Amino acid sequence: MPRRPSHLMANFTLPQLPYAYDALEPHIDATTMQIHHTKHHQAYTDGLNKALGSLDAKFQSMDAVDILKNIDTVPENARGAVNFHGGGYNNHTLFWNNMKKGGGGEPSGELADAIKKAFGSFADFKTKFQTDSVAIQGSGWGWLVKNASGGVQFITMPNQTSPWTRWKAEKLTPLLGLDVWEHSYYLKYQNRRADYVTAWWNVVNWDEVAKRFKA
Numbered sequence: 001m002p003r004r005p006s007h008l009m010a011n012f013t014l015p016q017l018p019y020a021y022d023a024l025e026p027h028i029d030a031t032t033m034q035i036h037h038t039k040h041h042q043a044y045t046d047g048l049n050k051a052l053g054s055l056d057a058k059f060q061s062m063d064a065v066d067i068l069k070n071i072d073t074v075p076e077n078a079r080g081a082v083n084f085h086g087g088g089y090n091n092h093t094l095f096w097n098n099m100k101k102g103g104g105g106e107p108s109g110e111l112a113d114a115i116k117k118a119f120g121s122f123a124d125f126k127t128k129f130q131t132d133s134v135a136i137q138g139s140g141w142g143w144l145v146k147n148a149s150g151g152v153q154f155i156t157m158p159n160q161t162s163p164w165t166r167w168k169a170e171k172l173t174p175l176l177g178l179d180v181w182e183h184s185y186y187l188k189y190q191n192r193r194a195d196y197v198t199a200w201w202n203v204v205n206w207d208e209v210a211k212r213f214k215a
């Protein structure tokens, strides 16, 4: 996560992708990745800085996850913008790291056990995740999250609202997120969101998800 000087106003910067734009071909095409990263993720980054700019000094030095966990403390006139852009900033950072070249397959170890316990089997988990993500009306994300009891569950979130905003009430930690905004698939898949999700399983970085589950 990029650092920023504490004496200045919020200065979040666009995190670098952990791979080349064409690394996820043919499942996710290079042009989509480039625009998604340099235009959309950049816009959330800029929007977050702008939204935080008018707030108290204490918000300028918080990291994005802390801001999202404490979204209820953000003054009401800026809360919507901070929720949207802060969520967009953090969601996309997670998303890039949730994928890798040559990903896919199935998780192992404790994460695999937790998925089996929550969903019955890995196949049942995939069906639930895919069906409910495809069914999101408009824009949003499907998430595998860790819950307060240390297990996992699936949730959907609208627009860019982060699962971290449910930390105080439910102790949810995002593990694996799937962006189903049209900007994440439209160039290659047009209206075929289900085809995008089917392809996306081939690039999931289960090692990263397992690391987040254990942390």
Ligand SMILES: [Fe+2]
Pocket (backbone or CB within 6 Å): 036, 040, 092, 179, 181, 183, 184
């Ligand atoms: Fe996106």
